[in-house]
Amino acid sequence: MKISKRAIEIQASPIRKLAPYAEAARAKGIRVFHLNIGQPDIETPTEILDVYRHFDKKVLAYGPSQGLHVYRESLVRYYNKHKIPINQDEIIITTAGSEAIIFALLATCNPGDEVIVPEPFYTNYNGFATIAGVTIKPLTTYAEQGFALPSIKEIEELISEKTRAILFSNPGNPTGAVYLKEDLERLAAVAQKYNLYLISDEVYREFVYDGLSHTSILHINGIEDRAILVDSISKRYSACGARVGCFITRNHELYEGVLKFAQARLCPPTIDQLAANAAVSIEDEYFHSVLKEYDKRRNIVYNEVHKIQDVVCVKPQGAFYVIVKLPISDTEDFARWMLEEFSYEQETVMFAPAQGFYATPGMGRDEVRLAYILNEESLKRAMFLFRKGLEEYNYYKKY
Amino acid sequence: MKISKRAIEIQASPIRKLAPYAEAARAKGIRVFHLNIGQPDIETPTEILDVYRHFDKKVLAYGPSQGLHVYRESLVRYYNKHKIPINQDEIIITTAGSEAIIFALLATCNPGDEVIVPEPFYTNYNGFATIAGVTIKPLTTYAEQGFALPSIKEIEELISEKTRAILFSNPGNPTGAVYLKEDLERLAAVAQKYNLYLISDEVYREFVYDGLSHTSILHINGIEDRAILVDSISKRYSACGARVGCFITRNHELYEGVLKFAQARLCPPTIDQLAANAAVSIEDEYFHSVLKEYDKRRNIVYNEVHKIQDVVCVKPQGAFYVIVKLPISDTEDFARWMLEEFSYEQETVMFAPAQGFYATPGMGRDEVRLAYILNEESLKRAMFLFRKGLEEYNYYKKY
Numbered sequence A, B: 001m002k003i004s005k006r007a008i009e010i011q012a013s014p015i016r017k018l019a020p021y022a023e024a025a026r027a028k029g030i031r032v033f034h035l036n037i038g039q040p041d042i043e044t045p046t047e048i049l050d051v052y053r054h055f056d057k058k059v060l061a062y063g064p065s066q067g068l069h070v071y072r073e074s075l076v077r078y079y080n081k082h083k084i085p086i087n088q089d090e091i092i093i094t095t096a097g098s099e100a101i102i103f104a105l106l107a108t109c110n111p112g113d114e115v116i117v118p119e120p121f122y123t124n125y126n127g128f129a130t131i132a133g134v135t136i137k138p139l140t141t142y143a144e145q146g147f148a149l150p151s152i153k154e155i156e157e158l159i160s161e162k163t164r165a166i167l168f169s170n171p172g173n174p175t176g177a178v179y180l181k182e183d184l185e186r187l188a189a190v191a192q193k194y195n196l197y198l199i200s201d202e203v204y205r206e207f208v209y210d211g212l213s214h215t216s217i218l219h220i221n222g223i224e225d226r227a228i229l230v231d232s233i234s235k236r237y238s239a240c241g242a243r244v245g246c247f248i249t250r251n252h253e254l255y256e257g258v259l260k261f262a263q264a265r266l267c268p269p270t271i272d273q274l275a276a277n278a279a280v281s282i283e284d285e286y287f288h289s290v291l292k293e294y295d296k297r298r299n300i301v302y303n304e305v306h307k308i309q310d311v312v313c314v315k316p317q318g319a320f321y322v323i324v325k326l327p328i329s330d331t332e333d334f335a336r337w338m339l340e341e342f343s344y345e346q347e348t349v350m351f352a353p354a355q356g357f358y359a360t361p362g363m364g365r366d367e368v369r370l371a372y373i374l375n376e377e378s379l380k381r382a383m384f385l386f387r388k389g390l391e392e393y394n395y396y397k398k399y
Helices: A005-009 A016-027 A046-053 A069-081 A096-108 A124-132 A152-156 A181-194 A252-264 A270-279 A284-305 A331-340 A376-398 B005-009 B016-027 B046-053 B069-081 B096-108 B124-132 B152-156 B181-194 B252-264 B270-279 B284-305 B331-340 B376-398
Strands: A031-034 A091-094 A114-119 A135-140 A163-169 A197-201 A227-232 A245-249 A321-325 A347-350 A367-371 B031-034 B091-094 B114-119 B135-140 B163-169 B197-201 B227-232 B245-249 B321-325 B347-350 B367-371
Touching (some): A016 A031, A069 A091, A091 A096, A091 A252, A096 A124, A245 A252, A252 B124, A284 A321, A284 A376, A347 A376, B016 B031, B046 B270, B096 B124, B096 B227, B096 B252, B124 B135, B284 B376, B331 B367, B347 B376
Parallel strands (some): A114 A163
Antiparallel strands (some): B227 B245
């Protein structure tokens, strides 16, 4: 029996490739520190967990396809607080940010259309593009420039008759780069000139450092009909397992189109939406303390990384990832070696080779992504092992 | 800004069209009995709700893309009990049955391919087909024959070079028809002859009456590589809001393909899976009592419907729906009229015109789908109002 072409071609998780090696290392009694995944160790706020604990309805029923009224109402308050005036008929609650991006691609692009995405990018964008039958045109950004948004000219070079949208995450996964207001205005200018949608994945919106404030795509004037905001509670409240996100647009025709896709799958999970609703009332103090914790970790990783000779790493200002360019030629080999061959005091570290975050062949082969989602002590140890491993690997490769 | 062709063409919920009329009726103080939706009033078992209430983890984390190990293990037990021997590496937990069907279409069909679906069919199959870029070829079944599966010859007439699968629900929504072993063997013979997949939506598997036992597609020998089972806890345990379903296949290449689609969206909701896991241990006594309740309701609807002159309705043997062919020419007009014009003692009833369940233009215009998801007393009253309304409507149309 043949399976479909898209089922063959859809990218397998590039991180999953290493999982069997980590498994084997653990089986040998080696402790593996994980810098490879975006699962935060921060505790989920009790306000969220209490909703599950106090659910008192007798029937766990469907909700509306666009999401629970009460939650959309709360989200209006949340975005208003961030100076994003929207109303609840511009919000569709989705099964996590993933579904919101799939909906955005399905509703803005026909099969065969193209979407420009700054690379390195969140690797699952590849899967969403395959599902929607859309081609990703990568817009390469560089470690040396802190993965800054390229010039208008460089963007324009990628635009064809099939281009329908620019998709990006801000703050960026895997880069940690933060697009400022002038960056978004540059994207808006291109979008207006070439009649494109702007799909802004802002799931890390609360994670910006150095006193910066986050600029949303919905802060930019004059692009009301082409701006799409994708959001999720997964990282914001360390609630990845709830699977609650949202799709926001002020373009009402687009909204109605996406609503029909949403109706087909009936609704997002009900109790999880109620939990997400409770999260909106969590005090700002929560974010301040979480941010402080991540900022501390960011500095640890940044400082540890710069103890390595010939490393390229501009300090990222957002999210909880950093891409590091290393003085080696194949980080996939290095990552595998760290799990298969290396250990120090029965410990090693796992990280993501950056190649999987690029669509341009050959790019990122000397880069890794480190997620700083471990506590201070574990993170310091993991970074020590990372440096130690790199030294040994280079020595081993030389002789 | 243009939206995509598929966002324009995807079917809007045909039931939703009537929602504003129901809203208006309620605003006039009229009580509306709902026979139009598949949201059961049966209480969700406490075994399920208790899982939410007792969740004691500190971090609500991602689970594996194929679903929680513990739940897949339990499902193996569940299916074994139903004489379906599978192992957990043949199961992928999905965000409800909807996602399982989307995955099945994405992985078996390329865009432009065709899937044969007996009509009338669950209307959201249209949306799933649009998302996957697949064309539905309807295989018409008839009220007079209790919506029985047509002959091999009739199925063969629909097969083209683009046909990749036959998709059906068993027991059927909206027909209540149950396919017996010989029906499935007929489908298997066609599938083998023309090299097709069989996608069997068995979300109503526990709801079969008259002492019948349900035959699963996985009970049929010789089609291990082409049989796909889609399932869900929504109806089985009256837990529609949990959004937990599954995709099952013994075809390992297909499994690996679907797993990659599953990896792109990371995972289904975590606590809801734990709740679904607890449901597997619910004693059979639960199903016996639920089934008895639905059977009582089925008899009420059937008997009430047959008080109408010139009605066509063969007693359905499964699910909790019945399609009724009425002596009127436009049930959409009738349904709207019941909400806009009719009321008796300040009450009326809402139901689904059947046209939306057909893909063949013009079919089903004289049929309605009634869902028997109300308690005995409400259901009797609703059916009384239905008959009363029909009488008045016919009188009103005549003069």
